[in-house]
Every structure is written in C-alpha cells, then in structure tokens.
Amino acid sequence: MGVTAAITAAVAATANTISSAQAANKQAKATKAATAQAQKTAQDTAAAESRAVNRANAKRPNLQALAAANMQGIGGTNLTGATGAPVGSTMLGTNTLLGQ
Numbered sequence: 001m002g003v004t005a006a007i008t009a010a011v012a013a014t015a016n017t018i019s020s021a022q023a024a025n026k027q028a029k030a031t032k033a034a035t036a037q038a039q040k041t042a043q044d045t046a047a048a049e050s051r052a053v054n055r056a057n058a059k060r061p062n063l064q065a066l067a068a069a070n071m072q073g074i075g076g077t078n079l080t081g082a083t084g085a086p087v088g089s090t091m092l093g094t095n096t097l098l099g100q
C-alpha cells in the first residue's frame with residue numbers, strides 16, 4: 001500500500017503542477033489581451049483628441065489682417081517691392097511710352 005500511495009501522491013502533485021501552469025498561462029494570455037486592448041483604446045483616444053484639436057484650430061486665412069495690410073499700402077510684388085519697378089530711360093533700351 002505504501003508504494004501505491006506514493007505513486008498516487010506523485011500523480012496528484014504532477015496534476016496539480018500542470019493545472020497551476022495552465023492557470024498561469026491562461027492568466028498571462030488574459031493580461032496580454034487586456035494590455036493590447038488598453039493600448040488600442042489609448043491610441044484611439046489620442047487620435048480622436050488630435051482630430052478635435054485640428055477641427056478647433058482649422059487653417060483659415062486671417063481675412064481681417066489681410067484687409068488691414070492692403071489698406072495701409074504695404075502691398076507690392078515679391079519682385080519689385082512696395083514702390084514698384086523704377087522707370088527711367090536708361091533702364092529701357094529705347095524711349096517708348098512704357099518708359100514715360
């Protein structure tokens with residue numbers, strides 16, 4: 001009877017170890033899944049927040065500032081500046097109506 005009891009105890013201990021290992025594996029998988037879900041939720045929340053900020057700060061021209069700058073005479077072209085191109089007979093090849 002002593003050998004049978006020892007074998008039974010060993011089998012029970014092995015079964016208990018296997019059961020514990022399976023439970024630990026199941027817990028690890030559940031933790032990993034929960035972490036992945038939390039990361040996805042955080043990314044979705046960040047993306048939604050970014051879209052909300054972009055909607056709130058939409059890129060629109062500042063029409064009042066543009067109109068005010070045009071009324072002050074600051075305008076001009078990038079090539080000639082605010083005063084325009086200088087007109088003189090020496091700059092033109094010949095005297096034309098354009099040079100007057």
